[in-house]
Amino acid sequence: MRTTLRDVAELAGVSPKTVSNVVNGYLHVRAETRTRVEEAIATLNYRPNLSARSLRRGRTGVIALAVPELDVPYFAELARHLVAAADRHGWTVLVDQTEGVRERERQVIGGFRDQLIDGLILSPLALTVADLAERTDSTPMVLLGERVHHGPADHVLIDNVAAGRDATAHLLGLGRTRISAIGAQTAAAGVTARVRLRGYREALAQAGVPFDERLVAATPRFHRADGAQAMAELLDGPTRPDAVFCFNDLLALGALRTLADRGVRVPDDIAVIGFDDIEDGRYSVPTLSTISPDKRQIADLSVDLLDQQLRVGAAGRADAEHGPQEVFAAYRLVERESTLGR
Amino acid sequence: MRTTLRDVAELAGVSPKTVSNVVNGYLHVRAETRTRVEEAIATLNYRPNLSARSLRRGRTGVIALAVPELDVPYFAELARHLVAAADRHGWTVLVDQTEGVRERERQVIGGFRDQLIDGLILSPLALTVADLAERTDSTPMVLLGERVHHGPADHVLIDNVAAGRDATAHLLGLGRTRISAIGAQTAAAGVTARVRLRGYREALAQAGVPFDERLVAATPRFHRADGAQAMAELLDGPTRPDAVFCFNDLLALGALRTLADRGVRVPDDIAVIGFDDIEDGRYSVPTLSTISPDKRQIADLSVDLLDQQLRVGAAGRADAEHGPQEVFAAYRLVERESTLGR
Structure with missing residues (x-):
């Protein structure tokens, strides 16, 4: 007679549901219970009929x-x-x-x-x-x-507009007035960049700080290399920023690297904030302020x-x-x- | 009559193989060609018969x-x-x-x-x-x-043994003699850690530097947090290292963060090398020496x-x-x- 899930449950001293959880590889089963079920499966040479189960559910x-x-x-x-x-x-x-x-x-x-x-x-x-x-x-x-x-x-x-506004308002709150934005995009795909830029502009307007196009850096992508290059161009540009809002953390980590190369102090000379709250920014030197989506x-x-x-x-x-x-x-x-x- | 792939190829002025490449989403098709094929697909309302194709190949x-x-x-x-x-x-x-x-x-x-x-x-x-x-x-x-x-x-x-040896030999070549290893593991799963540790020990032996167990830090996992904690424990330990070989880059990035927190100069006081060559280490401050698997x-x-x-x-x-x-x-x-x- 074919071994059933019920047989395994009985031998392991657990509920059939628990056996099912182990068989399905769900991760919330306690290690000790998992071991007991696995031993029972091995002892009885139980083979779960996964494809039948999928067919029954049609999934x-x-x-x-x-x-x-x-x-x-x-x-x-x-x-x-x-x-x-x-x-x-x-x-x-x-x-x-x-x-x-x-x-x-x-x-x-x-x-x-x-x-x-x-x-x-x-x-x-x-x-x-x-x-x-x-x-x-x-x-x-x-x-x-x-x-x-x-x-x-x-x-x-x-709400990316509100988040972009909050990031920029944080920099304004530190008394910074020449705030750059890194990550503007002209491509059709750049919707995220556009809404974050809108938030940036709204925060500037609310604070009465005039918008200066020369402080906005477009980047082809949102990678570290793009941020590093954009930061270099801003430092070489006509208006040196005293803060930078990068539209993601990778751009900000690239910007931090350029600032270190040029001997610019962060945040003393230029404050930097990113977006995404990736783990990298919790360990970078300096650690990275950011917008953290849940x-x-x-x-x-x-x-x-x-x-x-x-x-x-x-x-x-x-x-x-x-x-x-x-x-x-x-x-x-x-x-x-x-x-x-x- | 049903539109065929051949009809699309003719209208777009490309080979049927190229249409097939676009339909399959292969990425090596030139953007301009892709656009032309997509327009022909739209004009003719062509619907590729993907499942028939899969069945024919049995894949x-x-x-x-x-x-x-x-x-x-x-x-x-x-x-x-x-x-x-x-x-x-x-x-x-x-x-x-x-x-x-x-x-x-x-x-x-x-x-x-x-x-x-x-x-x-x-x-x-x-x-x-x-x-x-x-x-x-x-x-x-x-x-x-x-x-x-x-x-x-x-x-x-x-060859993880050879790579571990090379990483350690690089630190020895800088004149360092109190070289820590971070990432040793006792769990059965720690095979990678064991072979890298073997390489570390071989390099020490070849250089005539005695192995000191107190310089080896075990970590539960290979994450940044593990590296940060292990580095802190080594700094508080009896023998302060002058170099650290971390068994992956995340451990090394965590260690760098702790060294920055404690005001320890890298590499002057402690040199650090990682393993993996992830992009993070090319932008960290300082940039991270590493073993780069191809x-x-x-x-x-x-x-x-x-x-x-x-x-x-x-x-x-x-x-x-x-x-x-x-x-x-x-x-x-x-x-x-x-x-x-x-």
């Missing part, structure tokens, strides 16, 4: 996270939070890299691998609202970030929205009844050495 | 990369190289996080999602040779790293081994004829400010 238990770049720490940290949030629903997360290329993003939303996944969380860079409107695939999907604001899909974001909340909200869509689908309700939701996650200003000193 | 075109932690920069950077290498074969890479938990790693090798993927690249932390020997799933697989050396699977690694080569070798296995499978040859291969990738010593000064 694979796998969701995809598609991001532009895997090695950008913000996305890597967000991915970790999403893996944890998905684990609470018993889902495995597979991560896909789009490079921000529109055709790849279109494929992702087009059901490119609809037989593989139950749901999709996508952080688009190039996708248009029209691309989304044309979508016929019905795989549950949640979008992250600013790119397709007010589009026809559930959407999780933070990544855990972004992950939880995204997974919850996906779960809602799956439930709606399961209940057979019409999609039309369930309009797209736009949910804001929290953020906070984190003040560290790069603006406050030691 | 999904998807390979999985399973790593312990997505937000460890070494794995994130390796993932990016693997995505590029896989793209040259027309494969999409999905990344899976195991947390280094043995049961999750066992599932990954056990064909947990064998219907989803054509091949698997796994960087294990907890998996045993016995786990591998028991494997019945036949999905092509390549292992990375030191964990299951000489196991029954294709395997890509670098991540691009590791990625290329892994994908090539997977491709070989797929071809062997396709040709119907017996697996037995194709013994497991162990392939070494290159590494080099990179000397920066944390050992050489500015």
Whole structure:
């Protein structure tokens, strides 16, 4: 007779649910319990029938996270939070890299691998609202970030205008008046940069500080190298800034490196603030002030929205009844050495 | 009549192969060509029949990369190289996080999602040779790293003993004699730490410098926080080191932060070298000397081994004829400010 999950539970002295949790690789099982269940599985030579289970549910238990770049720490940290949030629903997360290329993003939303996944969380860079409107695939999907604001899909974001305003106001509050912005972008993909720049301009206006275009540095991307180069150009420019708001932490870490090379004191001569609160900035010298989006909340909200869509689908309700939701996650200003000193 | 790929090629004035490349989202197509093909696709309302294609090949075109932690920069950077290498074969890479938990790693090798993927690249932390020997799933697989050396699977690694020796010899060459090692591990999973420690000891022995256990700091993990704490404990210990070999760059970045907090000059008072050559260390203050594994080569070798296995499978040859291969990738010593000064 074939060994059942119940047999394993009995031998291990745990509930069938616990055996199921171990078999599914859920991480919240205590190590000692896990060992006991594994020993029982080995003793009875139990083989869980995973594919039958998937078929019964009509699901694979796998969701995809598609991001532009895997090695950008913000996305890597967000991915970790999403893996944890998905684990609470018993889902495995597979991560896909789009490079921000529109055709790849279109494929992702087009059901490119609809037989593989139950749901999709996508952080688009190039996708248009029209691309989304044309979508016929019905795989549950949640979008992250600013790119397709007010589009026809559930959407999780933070208030980037307010956050940009807060970062700039923090620098103004230190008495700085020649505040640079690094990370402006002219490309269509630069929606995030545009809203952060709007916040920067609003804060300047509120403080009565005139906007000076020469203090705004455009960058092709949001990498350390871009920040290092933009900072060098600003130092060589006509108006030397006394503070810099970088539109992400990588740009700020690049800027800090250039300032160290030039012997500029931070924050005494130039105060620096970033955006994202990646771990690097908690260990850099000096540590980096930043805007910290609540990544855990972004992950939880995204997974919850996906779960809602799956439930709606399961209940057979019409999609039309369930309009797209736009949910804001929290953020906070984190003040560290790069603006406050030691 | 249904629009075919050939119709699109004709309208766009390109070869059917180029249309196929665009449809598959391969990244080596020139932007201008891509646009022309996309316009032709839109004009003709062409819908590629992806699932039929997958069925014909009997493949999904998807390979999985399973790593312990997505937000460890070494794995994130390796993932990016693997995505590029896989793209040259027309494969999409999905990344899976195991947390280094043995049961999750066992599932990954056990064909947990064998219907989803054509091949698997796994960087294990907890998996045993016995786990591998028991494997019945036949999905092509390549292992990375030191964990299951000489196991029954294709395997890509670098010579960690030699690399550990080179890192230590570099510090000895600066005239340092009280050289600490940070990152020793006692857990079974600490195979990488053990081989790097062996290299450290060999270099000391070759230089006639006695091994001093009090200079070796064990850490629970390889994160920045571990390096920061270990460095603090060494500074408070009986023998103050004049150099530190950290078993990865994150540990070294944590150590640098502690040294800055304590006002210790790097490299004047203490020289620091890491391991991995992650981008963070090229922008830190000071920049970080390190061992740089050739991540691009590791990625290329892994994908090539997977491709070989797929071809062997396709040709119907017996697996037995194709013994497991162990392939070494290159590494080099990179000397920066944390050992050489500015």
